[in-house]
Amino acid sequence: MDHPPRATKASVPFWTQPPDAIFAAVSSGAQGLTGSEAAARLASIGPNTDRPVRRLSPVIAIGQRFLEPLILLLLFAAGVSAGMGDVASACIIAAIIIGSIALDAIQEGRAARAAEALRQSVALSAEVRRDGKFVSIPTAGVVPGDVFRVRTGDVIPADALVLEVASFTANEAALTGEPYPVEKRPGPILSRSPADAANALFRGAIAQTGEATALAVATGRKTLFGAVASVLAEDTAPSPFQRDLRALGLVVARAAGVLSVAVLAVNLLFGRPLIESLMFAVALAVGLTPELLPMITTVTLSRGAVRMARRRVIVKRLTAIHDLGAMTVLCTDKTGTLTSAEIVLAGSLNANGEDDPHIATLAGRCAELAGDRGAMDGALATAAPRAAEGWTAQGRIGFNYERRRGSVLAAQAGACVLICKGAPEAILAVCDRRRAGTDAPVLDDAARDAITARLNGLAAQGLRAIAVATKPWATPANALAPEDEADLIFEGFCTFADPPKESAAAALKRLAAAGVRVNVLSGDDPLVVARIAGLVGLNADAVLAGPELEMLSDEALAARVQGVALYGRLTPDQKVRVVRALQARGETVGFLGDGVNDAPGIRTADVGLSVDGATGVARAAADMILLAPDLNVVADGVAEGRRTFANILKYVRMGSSSNFGNMLSMAMASLFLPFLPLLATQILLNNLLYDLSEIGIPFDTVDPSDLGRPQRWSMRGIVRYAGIMGPLSSVFDGITFVVLLHGFHVAAPEFRTAWFEESIATQILVVFLIRTRGLPWRTPPDPWLLVSALCALGVALVLPFTIAGRWLAFAVPGAGVLLAMGGITAGYLVAAQLVKGMAAGKN
């Protein structure tokens, strides 16, 4: 039977065991699993994820809602009504409960499913051998016993035993703390320390160079390091925006609770009937709590995600939509965004600067034997396809972005040579001679200066360069160490053309117009960066280079970043420092990149962006994936993000001001009215209709001015808004009370009906003012919003005149009363229009 892993006993690390024992333990072989075996294992062991995925059945999801405190309170109220013989009230309360829950469930469920499907579409994938063939599957589907293959830039999907390698190194820095890429190869290991486990791969590490095939031994939470520190760790910390919304919800809910209790006390003090007062207090608590707010934001964000997908932006973390809209600085990598990334070899120059194809051959041999798979390596492989024929690698030091160079010990027919390639200054730093035919004279200062001058000339033309150096290797194959990269012979350069994309300049203009500054954070030569940036219209006056940046303290850097838009020769860590410095200046920072060297920056930024074809690490770190590597897509995404956020803001503004206003009004009413201002059922109905009226908001259009600059969440802004708009609505409620009681001398049922109408009309109609900064008719609302708002209003207005109205204890108000209510509503709307600008502030 198929009951595999628990591959190893915890006390015996798998890498110390013989391969056969491991194959037996995971009941698999070098051929991997069949599709059906894998499916069975997946079902019994669970997905290769860190948290068990809980997919609630709709029944349970709805069931859970019934357990929310407010709903429980309402159910209790319905029970009390029924017990008292007031069957009508009980039925109405029940209907309202069911209505609200259904509305919630349907909206939330559909939107969340759509957003989740999109997220899945960009999930990390792994190449596993199933039924004898390598296929690409979502990483979550990898099971113990699978044989998988990883290449440069991939995230390792499971703890695994190495079966085969081609120049493979892995970056385990986040897991073991080992800063250099570690070489992996099959073979026995005795040490129990994972840091020495050269025959094992660990989930969450990064494939740095080459290619490896390995047998998955443990997946998901059974892995050694889990995802804690690795790129797989999901960012579950709430964004400031979510945190504030939750805090806001809590504050309002508490205030509503306190108010309800106070109102109950007052009512009882005034000798009003107990049950009715109790029900009123409960309904008040329900009505005043912005219980829909969390749901609404998720729904709006999910809808936003769906719309962004149409613009080729796939959202992995929903709240990043807000962060994208709030972004003030976009940091981007150069290659692939500003340039096309279709890099071709432009020249092959020897140490004297003469054309010499041998340099490209050396570089190509080094790339091939080292397992480098970068864009420039691809160009070398195309230009010198047979460079490594007949050569084998006796040792290697994997390329990494801190050192910017990598080496192989290349052997042919017993003779050995060390070949080192990398960024020119990184290579020149370890050269002391230069190639001149068969000689290797000393690399003196004059020669260095000449080489540097040549290099600068190439860079000024926008040509990227890598340098190649060699060293004869006499002692056969003792292990190669970083110290061996010394006393090298400088061989020459390979240059690459990587011209800017045609669309880049226009896209940069769009971003600038939208209030987003673009900074280029590159590992490339500052001169190349300046040249490309100049071509696409960025300010190319100043480039801050990595070595100079290294000298600056965090504070000094924070002062510098304001005036600099271009960075060259940055290491991955320095990219992170620049992001942090910008954040310290109060900027909301986006980071767009595709390489292993961009992943830390992507992770640190407020909104991390990557592209579809990027390395696994970069994609894993990103909050959003662009389906096309184009800054225009970013600009589209920014607009969509701002629109989504503006619509959420409409809800929050509507909700917070109307709830706050209603609280004041209810407090006032309880103190000064001789009867309950509304019956419990009427409050609940009011609440339900109001919620219904807002259904169209996620679809709504947005003021151009809201799209034209970064939109950032501000809790203070919300409090200010509620603090002005809330009391304003209470003033008009107060006028309503006075007019009804002292002008028309109405009785309780008619009073309640009239106030119900006034209250719902003001609450619903004000959305048409809140949704825009200027005059409401200047930017017409989306038809959906118009329909949802007017339908809800229509129902509310007609209800008292129907049979249902009698059930709800409404009375038909007189024409004079109706006219007065209409007048008060109109007055309120005019007043709201006049003060809304002040309430919104600059924000």
Ligand SMILES: Nc1ncnc2c1ncn2[C@@H]1O[C@H](COP(=O)(O)OP(=O)(O)OP(=O)(O)O)[C@@H](O)[C@H]1O
């Ligand atoms: N495969 C490689 N072989 C040799 N040198 C390399 C290789 N990849 C990168 N380098 C060197 O390291 C430097 C930094 O790498 P790279 O330019 O890819 O960084 P980056 O920040 O991604 O740059 P970009 O902004 O152009 O994408 C390069 O300019 C080059 O000199």
Ligand SMILES: [Mg+2]
């Ligand atoms: Mg890059």
